[in-house]
Amino acid sequence: xxxxxxxxxxxxxxxxxxxxxxxxxxxxxxxxxxxxxxxxxxxxxxxxxxxxxxxxxxxxxxxxxxxxxxxxxxxxxxxxxxxxxxxxxxxxxxxxxxxxxxxxxxxxxxxxxxxxxxxxxxxxxxxxxxxxxxxxxxxxxxxxxxxxxxxxxxxxxxxxxxxxxxxxxxxxxxxxxxxxxxxxxxxxxxxxxxxxxxxxxxxxxxxxxxxxxxxxxxxxxxxxxxxxxxxxxxxxxxxxxxxxxxxxxxxxxxxxxxxxxxxxxxxxxxxxxxxxxxxxxxxxxxxxxxxxxxxxxxxxxxxxxxxxxxxxxxxxxxxxxxxxxxxxxxxxxxxxxxxxxxxxxxxxxxxxxxxxxxxxxxxxxxxxxxxxxxxxxxxxxxxxxxxxxxxxxxxxxxxxxxxxxxxxxxxxxxxxxxxxxxxxxxxxxxxxxxxxxxxxxxxxxxxxxxxxxxxxxxxxxxxxxxxxxxxxxxxxxxxxxxxxxxxxxxxxxxxxxxxxxxxxxxxxxxxxxxxxxxxxxxxxxxxxxxxxxxxxxxxxxxxxxxxxxxxxxxxxxxxxxxxxxx
Numbered sequence: 001x002x003x004x005x006x007x008x009x010x011x012x013x014x015x016x017x018x019x020x021x022x023x024x025x026x027x028x029x030x031x032x033x034x035x036x037x038x039x040x041x042x043x044x045x046x047x048x049x050x051x052x053x054x055x056x057x058x059x060x061x062x063x064x065x066x067x068x069x070x071x072x073x074x075x076x077x078x079x080x081x082x083x084x085x086x087x088x089x090x091x092x093x094x095x096x097x098x099x100x101x102x103x104x105x106x107x108x109x110x111x112x113x114x115x116x117x118x119x120x121x122x123x124x125x126x127x128x129x130x131x132x133x134x135x136x137x138x139x140x141x142x143x144x145x146x147x148x149x150x151x152x153x154x155x156x157x158x159x160x161x162x163x164x165x166x167x168x169x170x171x172x173x174x175x176x177x178x179x180x181x182x183x184x185x186x187x188x189x190x191x192x193x194x195x196x197x198x199x200x201x202x203x204x205x206x207x208x209x210x211x212x213x214x215x216x217x218x219x220x221x222x223x224x225x226x227x228x229x230x231x232x233x234x235x236x237x238x239x240x241x242x243x244x245x246x247x248x249x250x251x252x253x254x255x256x257x258x259x260x261x262x263x264x265x266x267x268x269x270x271x272x273x274x275x276x277x278x279x280x281x282x283x284x285x286x287x288x289x290x291x292x293x294x295x296x297x298x299x300x301x302x303x304x305x306x307x308x309x310x311x312x313x314x315x316x317x318x319x320x321x322x323x324x325x326x327x328x329x330x331x332x333x334x335x336x337x338x339x340x341x342x343x344x345x346x347x348x349x350x351x352x353x354x355x356x357x358x359x360x361x362x363x364x365x366x367x368x369x370x371x372x373x374x375x376x377x378x379x380x381x382x383x384x385x386x387x388x389x390x391x392x393x394x395x396x397x398x399x400x401x402x403x404x405x406x407x408x409x410x411x412x413x414x415x416x417x418x419x420x421x422x423x424x425x426x427x428x429x430x431x432x433x434x435x436x437x438x439x440x441x442x443x444x445x446x447x448x449x450x451x452x453x454x455x456x457x458x459x460x461x462x463x464x465x466x467x468x469x470x471x472x473x474x475x476x477x478x479x480x481x482x483x484x485x486x487x488x489x490x491x492x493x494x495x496x497x498x499x500x501x502x503x504x505x506x507x508x509x510x511x512x513x514x515x516x517x518x519x520x521x522x523x524x525x526x527x528x529x530x531x532x533x534x535x536x537x538x539x540x541x542x543x544x545x546x547x548x549x550x551x552x553x554x555x556x557x558x559x560x561x562x563x564x565x566x
Contacts, residue, residue: 001310001311001313001314001315002049002053003048003049003053003056003117003118003307003310004049004310005041005044005045005046005048005049005114005117005118006114006306007038007041007042007045009351010041010110010355011034011037011038011041012520012523012524013351013352013355014037014106014110014355015034016519016520016523016524017352017355017356017516017519017520017523018106018352018355018356018358018359018516019359020037020104020106020359022359022363023104023106023359023362023363023366026362026363026366026367027366028365028366029103029104029362029366031102032103032104032107037107040092040101040103040107040111041107041110041111041114043087044089044110044111044114044115045114047083047084047087047089048114048115048117048118048119049118051080051083052080052115052118052119052122052123053117053118053119054076055074055076055077055080055119055122055260056118056119056120056307056412056415057412057415058074058075058076058077058260059074059077059119059121059122059259059260059261060121060257060259060260060415060419061259062074062075062260063259063260064077064201064252064259064260064261064262065252066200066249066251066252066262069248069249070200070202071199071200071201071202071249071252071262071264072202073201073202073203073260073262074121074259074260077122077201077203077260078202078203080119080122081122081125081155081203081204082155082203084126084155085154085155085156085204086155088100088101088153089111089126089155090126090129090130090133090152090153090154090155090158091130091133091152091153091154092107092108092111092130093105093108093130093133093134094130094133094134094137094149094153095137098137098145098149098150098153099149099150099153099154100133100153104358104362105292105295105358105361105362105365106355106358106359106361106362108130108358109295109296109299109354109355109358110299110355112126112127112130112296112299112300112303113299113300113302113303113306113351113354114303115303116299116300116302116303116304116307117303117304117306117307117310118307119260120258120261120300120303120304120419120420121258121259121260121261121419122260122261123300123303124197124198124258124261125158125197125198125201125203125261127293127296127300128158128159128160128161128197128198128293129152129155129158129159130292130296131159131161131290131292131293131296132152132159132160132161132208132210133149133152133153133159134288134292135210135227135276135285135286135288135292136148136149136152136229136276137149138285138288139227139276139277139284139285139288140229140276140277141276144229144274144276147235147239148208148229151206151208151239152208155204156204156205156206157204157205157206157207157208157231157241158198158201158203158204158206158207158208159207159208159209159210160196160197160198160199160207160208160209160210161196161209161210161286161290161293162193162196162199162209162210162211162212162230162266163175163193163212163286163290164193164194164195165177165191165192165193165194166192166194170428170429170432172212172222172225172283173220173221173222173223173224173225175191175212175213175214175225176191176214177189177190177191177192177193177211177212177213177214177268178190178191178213178214178216179213179214179215179226179228179273180216180270181215181216182272185274186272186273186274187213187215187228187272187273187274187275188270188271188272188273189211189213189228189230189247189268189270189271189272189273190213190268190269190270190271191211191213191268192250192265192266192267192268193211193265193266193268194253194265194266195253195263195426196209196263196264196265196266197261197262197263198261198262198264199249199262199263199264199265199266200232200249200262200264201262205233205240205241206231206232206233206235206241207231207232208229208230208231208232209229209230209231209232209247209266210227210228210229210230210276210286211227211228211229211230211268211273212225212226212227212228212282212283212286213225213226213228213273213282214226215279215280218279218280219280222283223280223283224280225280225282225283226275226277226279226280226281226282227275227276227277227281227282227285227286228273228274228275228276228282229273229274229276230245230247230268230271230272230273230274231245232244232245232247233245234272245271245272246268246269246270246271246272247266247267247268247269247271248266248267248269249264249265249266249267250264250265250266250267251264251265252264252265253265255422256418256421256422257415257417257418257419257420257421257422258418258419258422290427290428291380293427294380294381294383294384294427294428294433295354295357295358295361295380295383295384296427297384297387297388297423297426297427298350298353298354298357298383298384298386298387298388299351299354299387300387300388300391300420300423301350301387301388301389301390301391301392301420301423301424302347302350302351302354302387302390302391303391304391304394304395304416304419304420304423305343305346305347305350305390305391305393305394305395306347307416308343308391308394308395308397308398308413308416308417309340309343309344309347309394309398311398311412311413311416312339312340312343312397312398312401312402312413313331313340315401315402315405315411315413316329316330316331316336316340316401317329317331321403330401336401339397339400339401340401341530341533342397342533342537342538343394343397343398344530345513345517345530345533345534345538346390346393346394346513346534346538347390347394348513348516348517348520348530348534349386349390349509349510349512349513349514349516349517349534350383350386350387350390350391350509350513351387352512352513352516352520353379353382353383353386353387353509353512353513353516354383354387356379356383356512356516357376357379357380357382357383360372360373360375360376360379361376363376364376371451374444374447374448374451375448375451375452377441377448378437378441378448378449378452381428381433381434381436381437381441381505382433382437382505382508382509382512384427384428384430384433385424385430385433385434385502385505385506385509386505386506386509386513388420388423388424388430389424389430389506391420391423392417392420392421392423392424394416395416395417395419395420396417398413398416398417399413399414399417401413430502430505431501431502433505434501434502434504434505435497435498435501437501437504437505437508438488438494438497438498438500438501438504438505439494439497439498442485442488442489442497445489446485446486446488446489449485449508450482450485452512453478453481453482453485455515456474456475456478456511456512456515457475457478457479459474459515459518459519459522460472460474460475460478460515460518461475463518463522466522467518467521467522467528469536470518470521470531470532470535470536471518473514473535473536473539474511474514474515474518474535474539477510477511477514477539477542478511478515480542480543480546481507481508481511481542481546484504484507484546484549484550487549487550488500488504488549491552493552493553495553496552496553496554498553499551499552499553499556500548500549500550500551500552501549503544503545503546503548503549504545504546504549506541506545507541507542507545507546507549510538510539510541510542510545511539511542513534513538513539514534514535514538514539517530517531517534517535518531518535
């Protein structure tokens with residue numbers, strides 16, 4: 001079953017579920033009306049169906065290779081990248097003044113999800129460049145902006161981010177990369193970085209690395225880290241890619257999945273770099289890019305879920321097995337129907353959460369209002385963790401629906417599972433996302449969470465007349481979530497919060513998903529059956545999840561390491 005971009009689904013979510021109309025009413029995004037949004041989604045959908053999707057298996061079977069110090073990408077990737085660049089997709093959210101489209105991140109997020117569904121290993125490239133564009137727009141000097149932004153937006157150059165080192169993973173502050181002043185406004189960057197997506201490739205003229213390193217007077221930890229622009233080729237006087245910089249690809253990682261996406265070990269040996277932002281404020285600048293990437297990774301999860309769902313549905317509607325009525329295909333089996341319904345219901349919930357997060361980001365950007373910024377910050381870890389978990393679960397379920405054929409690589413079902421698995425790890429593991437949610441995101445005393453819960457309960461109360469059973473279930477779940485949130489806020493020992501952080505995040509996502517399903521059913525009665533499935537069969541998981549969340553850490557540490565080994 002060939003991939004089909006769910007354009008109408010995004011439009012429904014925009015118009016009926018997450019309120020993109022609020023964004024369109026702001027002066028900043030007033031031109032992003034319904035007609036323009038539809039045109040953008042339609043064109044992006046065609047690109048994904050016709051150009052990207054055919055490369056899904058190609059990248060898996062013919063991975064990127066390092067040859068004589070240069071990375072050669074999978075067959076067809078270079079041409080597809082050129083189509084992305086020509087269409088202006090790298091600069092979809094970039095300022096129009098710099099040559100970008102200036103569209104809301106909500107629209108860009110839908111486009112990124114379609115690209116992830118079609119070919120995740122290629123989608124990683126524009127996602128990195130988009131994040132770098134945003135970081136430069138917010139933090140770079142006017143000179144760096146003038147030189148790099150037009151090239152990145154046009155796709156002539158592409159971007160990466162370099163955080164991780166062999167000894168510094170989640171603990172970024174342990175990095176050892178150094179930046180020595182050259183005396184002319186540039187810096188000599190030395191060190192090794194690992195897990196660099198598209199650290200090198202043959203699709204763009206130049207590759208622009210944003211690298212975290214420590215200046216000589218930088219203190220230990222994250223407060224002493226600065227950010228530098230370190231291009232593969234130094235720009236010449238005309239602003240074009242010139243001589244090679246002092247950096248190289250040491251190797252490419254041999255990975256479980258995403259074979260078409262080259263993941264490089266990068267070595268910097270006194271490479272020339274330029275400071276981005278203020279000295280010792282590199283983490284703040286890099287977090288601009290990382291927060292963009294976290295929402296992008298969330299929809300990598302939902303994108304793979306969509307691809308895996310379409311793949312499994314096509315198989316289930318064609319495969320005949322067993323004595324069943326109707327079409328005689330396995331889609332008539334109750335358990336297969338359950339699996340497909342679970343995939344579709346969770347996909348809608350995760351997608352709606354991500355789009356709601358994107359709307360909050362757009363509103364914060366357009367209005368400057370703190371309440372929107374707080375909502376965006378609160379929803380980001382939920383969107384990232386739940387979206388990627390749903391991607392992993394949907395991909396696994398897709399293999400199960402295929403039965404024995406799902407374990408055979410030629411069907412393509414297993415690739416979704418292998419490709420998406422890393423999404424729960426990079427850009428901050430899902431466990432770290434959950435810890436962030438119960439720590440930093442609850443430092444407001446739970447105000448951002450309470451605002452969401454108020455909206456959930458308000459909608460449930462409005463829906464009681466026509467959808468009493470569903471509305472009551474959602475309202476009751478929101479109350480349990482409110483009690484658990486208050487419990488979290490009340491824990492002074494953060495380890496008690498951390499012990500239940502993952503189930504708390506999952507429980508919050510379950511309730512949010514029910515809210516959005518209920519809202520969808522109110523707007524479109526044809527969606528009532530799927531909403532009923534989610535609320536009656538999946539939402540009840542919140543009870544166990546939130547009970548788990550309130551248990552604290554004592555029983556975890558009552559288990560000794562000897563108990564774990566025995």
